[in-house]
Amino acid sequence: MPMDTPLLDNGSENINNSGNAEEEEEKAVKFVERFWFESKKLWKIAGPAILTCLCQYSLGALTQTFVGQVGELDLAAFSVENSAVAGFAFGVMLGMGSALETLCGQAYGAGQIRMLGVYMQRSFIILLTTALIMVPIYVWSPPILQLIGQTDEIAHAAGKFALWMIPQLFAYALNFPMQKFLQAQRKVLVMLCVSAAILVLHTIFSWLLILKFGLGLSGAAISINTSWWLIVILQFSYILITKSDGAWTGFTWLAFADLFAFVKLSLASAVMLCLEFWYLMILVVIAGRLKNPLVPVDALSICMNINGWDAMIAIGFNAAISVRVSNELGAGDYRAARFAVLVVSITSVSIGVVALILVLSTKDYFPYLFTSSSAVAKETTKLAALLSITVLLNSLQPVLSGVAVGAGWQSLVAYINVGCYYVIGLPLGIILGFTFGFRAEGIWSGMIGGIGLQTIILVIITSIRNWKREAEQAEGRVRKWGGSIAQNQ
Structure with a gap:
């Protein structure tokens, strides 16, 4: 009998391992099903x-x-x-x-x-x-x-x-x-x-x-x-x-x-989005201050044009996740809101990676779609690496801003934008571009640093946020600003 005991133990262990494997497989299948269901809502x-x-x-x-x-x-x-x-x-x-x-x-x-x-x-x-x-x-x-x-x-x-x-x-x-x-x-x-x-x-x-x-x-x-x-x-x-x-x-x-409270939230939203909206627009204005600015300004304008079209995709995801998060928090389902953030982040970053590869693989060709000048085309090709990083960052950053809008974090993100964009990114770009003589590449690199820092901070905030509390705050917000309408329903 003692000789049989190890055999029984091994058999039990095999059964347990098999059971664990089946549970993990079932969890993976459920995750894929949930991901697909949420993706359909998102798209x-x-x-x-x-x-x-x-x-x-x-x-x-x-x-x-x-x-x-x-x-x-x-x-x-x-x-x-x-x-x-x-x-x-x-x-x-x-x-x-x-x-x-x-x-x-x-x-x-x-x-x-x-x-x-x-x-x-x-x-x-x-x-x-x-x-x-x-x-x-x-x-x-x-x-x-x-x-x-x-x-x-x-x-x-x-x-x-x-x-x-x-x-x-x-x-x-x-x-x-x-x-x-x-x-x-x-x-x-x-x-x-x-x-x-x-x-x-x-x-x-x-x-x-x-x-x-x-x-x-x-x-x-x-x-x-x-x-x-x-x-x-x-x-x-x-x-x-x-x-x-x-x-x-x-x-x-x-x-x-309740117009005063509404104005405060509207102003916070305006500050948050305007600081983002104007940030890269300033890039071309600053480049105009460079010595012999015509070629770098034209090259930057081409890159910003491409970035602008690419940004329309990010803005669409921004709108989608804002709706998903606000709807789910309003309904009190904080788990669904949190999962929606995960799905849209994975989706948008995947599209950003594709955009990065596309920019880098066509960097010697796409400039000629916008200019016949070889000097401008050459300068644009030099900036393609920075453009590719920008489109990748801009695949996630607007999505996180959409999460902030859906959850009502506008004031917090406005302060983050001021610090990352205008206290760090913009001065760093000016120093690299003018003081160290890196010209357009330096200006843009510094400003990318601001976007990268802001994105990292938003990722951390989104990850550590108490989503159950966010759902409770959404319920309180609905009651507070609903007035007599909420009471009559």
Whole structure:
């Protein structure tokens, strides 16, 4: 009998090992199933959101292409107004409107559907007021542009064009709240259909007004203003007609309640997103201060153009994870919110790796798609390594910002952005570019350091955050800002 004991022990051990292996395999299968299920939810939001971003991004890009065929001064005026004046307004309005991603998403997850319409109206009030405050920037844009280094001729031409573009500013003020309102309910296909239809009409109108009828910049202004206001009108018509499944119950005086708290969250959102939105835009401005800046500025502009298109993918994921996190926290399911963050991080980084490989493998060829100058193409090729790192970092960083918006961490991330971008990254870039003579590569390298540091900090914060407490805070936020609506339901 004693001789049989080891055999029995080995058999038990084999059985236990076999059982453990089966358990591990079952866990792996369940993880894959959960990952696939969450990915489908993610892509249902991210896919249309990415295409919507591309359509709206293309409105200005296509118009710039037509304006470029009119004359050099017209092109310079359009480019400066579109990037400096309208770009500034776009960043502020998008940031202010992003407060709705937190509030509407969490209210939707909590089942407080009627609150979404009230939140949207509060955002209308705040953003329209902000637009009025920003009108002087458009009116006095010539001296502002001269102050940042533009020539008198370009500054005055861009300033005149900026006056014609004031209607676009107020379209932004109405568009972004409606988009966040629809996005929180996962009605992203509506936004895509509207944006795609307007893009087709915009292309035709821009060609007719700018080139066929010879209206130049005035034709560009008419075309862009009309397109943005058509987007606003069509989206609002959809909301009025469908009532958005009960999320819209009409205009109400409750929109004026709790405005101070709403303004604080809107300002935090604006600061957070604007600091990110303007960070790489500053790169080209700083490069313009280099000795003989024409070639490095052209090369950087090509790289930023590619980075801009790539960023549309990241912005789509930003929107998707913001919706997923806010919905799940609002519903009290913190585990689902945490898992959604894991899935979107793996997905976006995988796409970032593909983008990195694509940039590096085509670095000797893609510059010639944008320039016929061998000097500019050579400089762009030199910058390709930095571009590849940037697209990789930008695959994860906007996603983590979307997590922050969905959870309501805007104020915290705003402080992180100030420190990483403007206290560390920007000065480091200036030192490397000018003091150590690395020129454009040095400026960009320093700024990449800021992005990398910010990404690492956000990864740590997201990893150690108490998600159960976040769900409790989301419930409290819904109760606090729901007012009498929450009590009546």
